[in-house]
């Protein structure tokens with residue numbers, strides 16, 4: 438049985454952290470989800486009892502995750518709910534001492550609710566404006582009014598990535614890239630490719646990713662969640678700015694990833710809960726870390742996997758024997774991989790300098 442080191446847990450909480458891989462709908466609080474289910478009622482599309490059961494079993498396999506995402510999307514696709522879950526997600530990350538959050542989400546159309554991909558994203562931004570437990574810096578200016586002129590309030594930098602779902606058609610994926618470009622001055626800093634890894638074809642999405650590259654938008658790809666060597670090789674050929682997961686790579690692809698030095702977003706709890714990696718002791722974090730490969734610890738879906746970024750750091754510390762200085766360096770180095778500009782990086786670097794004296 439795991440012995441809980443409360444002091445180390447608290448230290449991981451206090452450590453300033455940079456989150457690079459968090460999906461908005463995967464970060465919905467359980468309490469909000471249950472409330473949304475209740476308000477939705479048994480209307481024939483969703484039966485509350487079934488949903489409650491799904492929530493209890495959430496995140497226990499890759500298949501169950503994607504079943505649950507389908508439910509989330511029925512519950513959370515109206516402007517008010519999108520606004521609410523954005524506000525809550527940012528407040529939760531800030532409460533966990535996250536100082537930079539790159540939040541990714543798939544812009545969704547919902548004609549019945551008068552929602553376009555653009556109005557979905559506007560609702561996300563409206564949600565950021567409603568955050569009131571912390572100051573939010575979105576595009577180089579603070580969105581939240583300082584309550585009572587309090588200048589000592591905590592601050593979180595939030596930047597947005599627009600996700601392309603693997604099941605989308607080429608034209609829809611290109612539309613998402615164009616939307617990201619249109620919203621470049623509103624905190625959108627890049628493109629993500631995600632969705633059920635057992636569906637979709639790389640060739641369908643590639644034109645949109647090449648379009649993003651031409652426009653100067655950085656790209657991160659979910660890679661190697663299932664064994665698909667051909668696709669993994671194509672992703673490495675594309676040589677994106679970052680890769681997520683990289684769990685099931687063949688030996689030669691693994692060596693290539695290492696020689697390309699593409700920064701990796703590591704999601705320990707997600708990989709174990711979805712059974713993509715059978716045991717944490719076998720997780721490729723250890724090999725990448727030992728090889729000094731650029732990497733960053735991330736949550737993936739705090740709601741779905743009932744985790745926090747502090748918990749991911751704690752897990753890494755106890756599973757791989759990392760000391761506080763190593764953990765601090767790991768968090769600090771993530772600043773190098775953010776998609777935000779040099780100004781933001783400088784601010785974050787300064788935050789770490791200040792924190793060093795306080796917690797090391």
Ligand code: IMP
Nearest residue numbers: 460461462463506542543600631632659
């Ligand atoms: P959204 O983009 O805000 O709707 O966040 C949920 C979506 O993120 C899901 O529908 C998936 O497309 C994607 N997603 C979340 N977690 C994972 C993962 O572990 N693998 C691949 N896609 C994921």
Ligand code: ZN
Nearest residue numbers: 631659681737
């Ligand atoms: Zn993910």
